[in-house]
Amino acid sequence: MEKLIVALDALNYKPSVVKFACYIARLTNSSLTGLFLEDHLALAGSAKPVRWMEMGQEHPGDESLSESHAILRNIEVFQNTCIREGVRSGFTRGESYPAVDLVSASLFADLVLLDATLTFSEFDGVPSGFVRDVMSRIKCPVIVTPESFDAVDEIVFTYDGHDSSVFAMKQFTYLFPEFSDKKVSLIHVNKDGEWQGDDRQMCQKWLSEHFSAIGIQVLRGHTEDRLFDFLFKRKNVFLVMGSYRRNSLSRFFRHSHADLILNTIPVPVFITHS
Numbered sequence: 001m002e003k004l005i006v007a008l009d010a011l012n013y014k015p016s017v018v019k020f021a022c023y024i025a026r027l028t029n030s031s032l033t034g035l036f037l038e039d040h041l042a043l044a045g046s047a048k049p050v051r052w053m054e055m056g057q058e059h060p061g062d063e064s065l066s067e068s069h070a071i072l073r074n075i076e077v078f079q080n081t082c083i084r085e086g087v088r089s090g091f092t093r094g095e096s097y098p099a100v101d102l103v104s105a106s107l108f109a110d111l112v113l114l115d116a117t118l119t120f121s122e123f124d125g126v127p128s129g130f131v132r133d134v135m136s137r138i139k140c141p142v143i144v145t146p147e148s149f150d151a152v153d154e155i156v157f158t159y160d161g162h163d164s165s166v167f168a169m170k171q172f173t174y175l176f177p178e179f180s181d182k183k184v185s186l187i188h189v190n191k192d193g194e195w196q197g198d199d200r201q202m203c204q205k206w207l208s209e210h211f212s213a214i215g216i217q218v219l220r221g222h223t224e225d226r227l228f229d230f231l232f233k234r235k236n237v238f239l240v241m242g243s244y245r246r247n248s249l250s251r252f253f254r255h256s257h258a259d260l261i262l263n264t265i266p267v268p269v270f271i272t273h274s
Helices: 015-028 040-044 063-085 098-106 129-135 163-175 198-208 223-232 247-254 256-264
Strands: 003-009 031-037 089-093 111-115 142-145 154-159 183-190 213-220 237-241 269-271
Touching (some): 003 015, 003 098, 015 142, 031 063, 031 098, 098 111, 111 129, 154 163, 154 198, 163 198, 163 269, 183 198, 198 213
Parallel strands (some): 003 031, 003 111, 031 089, 154 237, 237 269
Antiparallel strands (some): 142 269
16 A cells, blocks of 8 residues: 545644554555645635635735634644654645545545544534545545544454445455454344355455454344444454445444444444445
8 A cells, every 4th residue: 555645624633533544654654645625615705715825925914814824734733743653744735625625536545534523514423424425435445533543453344245345355455464463353243143154154264364363243133233232342443344335334324323433432444435
């Protein structure tokens, strides 16, 4: 992996998001680009529109530069954090609308990291409407970053019987060979609590070729409820789920279960599209 993008609100910098992004960049020896997203439409309609500084020079006495000062300060904090964490980094500022800028940038990225609460409108839950929107259109795998983070001790793969689950397993494994020594749990939830099909053996065999410690747990009930119960009892896990556009993951992000997991359990969530 070479190019990581961390999506940031240019005016509302979150150190926890950058801290986790630096961990991933350092782990994979990748370059980290801070994408500072700006709501130009809102700024254009404000009473004090921002007049962007040219060549770092401000216009004396112009109070409308306060937002620009804040953005430049946040960029400096990002750069200093990356230097302190030993991460190669760069930054870019959004030129259009936040969602358009992020989706466009993702086309040539290996991975995008973003905060579940990232939004440029009124707060509307976790994940935000902005995150749900870009998740359905983004062009590369995504990690929804946790609010707090200590370490990764266990990888939790979810399998719902669809190809997208397997695709997510493969993408995560190819992007993160550094996790091959971690404990792996493969979770399958259904109404009977049983899983005896050929796909069980095939999933286990494929995972055993990439990881050394694998456990399979079959849970009875609804995916969203049982997944929350399973994760609540664990610490330092990395959750891997399939395509956002379809199946249980899309339902998960539309309902309160996402709010429960993302707010209650500090777990990074890896999501990709097939």
